[in-house]
Amino acid sequence: MSQSTAAGDAVQAMMRAVVVTRPGGLGALEIKEVPVPVRERGWVRIRVKAFGVNESEVTTRKGESDPEVTYPRVPGIEGVGVVDEADEDSGLRPGQQVATMMGGMGRTYDGAYAQYVSVPAAQVIPFETGLPWDVVGALPEMFQTAYGSLTTGLDLRAGQTLLIRGGTSTVGLSAATLAKDLGATVLSTTRSPDRTGELRDAGVDHPLTDNGTVADQVRELMPDGVDAALELVGCSVLADTLRTVRRHGTVCFTGALAGQWSINDFTPFMIPVGVRLTSYAGEAADLPADVFARQLEAVAEGRLRVPVAKVHHGLEQVQDAQDDVESGTAPGKHVVVLDD
Structure with missing residues (x-):
């Protein structure tokens, strides 16, 4: 995703993201302006609408995660949003609702604590729902x-x-x-x-x-x-x-x-x-799109309960969300919604 100057020089588009430059306390979660990820062939760039906050991201921030994690790193092992860019033969179209999770996301490559994330197409689950993003963001x-x-x-x-x-x-x-x-x-x-x-x-x-x-x-x-x-x-x-x-x-x-x-x-x-x-330590492919669709339908009909502890709005509240997860005082899922 790029834009051009009048002189024809390409300028990398920028976005806001939470970056852990080095392991540490909550202060290690810094909001920075970083380049929008350039999508590789076979990958999908997603405009993030919401993401869950998980224990594994707390350990990544503290430097206690898997040795494969490198810094600086944008955390976030899951996210939901809409397709921004994908291969024409991927079956995905811009604007389509999608979820993604796991597969090295937020560990070996940058994750969902950002306005955009780019992930391999194999770990993208398309869906259609009228549920709000704060509910869907808790699920993947x-x-x-x-x-x-x-x-x-x-x-x-x-x-x-x-x-x-x-x-x-x-x-x-x-x-x-x-x-x-x-x-x-x-x-x-x-x-x-x-x-x-x-x-x-x-x-x-x-x-x-x-x-x-x-x-x-x-x-x-x-x-x-x-x-x-x-x-x-x-x-x-x-x-x-x-x-x-x-x-x-x-x-x-x-x-x-x-x-x-x-x-x-x-x-x-x-x-x-x-x-x-x-x-069990699976990947997105272990949750087929038709199964996820049935789960979304069950949530919409009230047959499945989503244990959401708190909805946080904006990247500015990521520190608060991780603090709540780490303290364990509010049971259930903490979700961050990126408001337009």
Whole structure:
């Protein structure tokens, strides 16, 4: 995207973006004027309308993310907006509503904390909806992670029982609503007894208070164990979660809210006999456009609840949004809307 001077010299168009020049505190999130990304063939440039704010972006800002992250970097692992420019044979047209997420976005290349973002076409999901941008902006990463975990990770079926460990996280709340829509019975955990109401609001059948172990509580409700368990807390409780699952059931390791990603002195014999352990860390392609369309329709009809904690307006409020995410005082998704 460029414009020309009267003399014919090309001038790079500029945009506003949040840039992390070097890791640090909230002050490391600086609003800068930077060039609009030049789109490569096979990529799509999107005019960003809204984006979710996630724990992974907090860790990127603090320098605690994957070693592949380099600085300076525009964070943002997800975003929604409209196509600004795409290959003619991509099937995408300017002005079309799209979502994008993951795939190195905001880590190995610049992400959605900006007025424009350019991403590979393979991780662009087209959609049509009348839902406002603040609602749609909460969905891509949250729904993709929850949906991929329940399907690819757990192969969950109607009539089965599911335990969600870390249920008041945005992915946990989203997974509960998706699992209930699928027809599963859902057990879900929170460390705070006063937050069980949030779980019930998301459709959870059996809220559980997690004091570090939940296996006994689960077995009281389901003596043979649950069919499936979604692990979002991490390795610190994985052994206990494995004990909640019936023989030939499955545990899917998706997140590590407690910050522990590995187990010291791990032995395969910690996995109960006949229990399966999988993991999930998928990409946009794991959320097909028709599935996302059905989810949007379910949200519009009120069948799926979107756990939005707060809507922030403008890049100036990104610091506040990350502060809220890091403090954990407001449960649910934080969304930044870029007003025209």
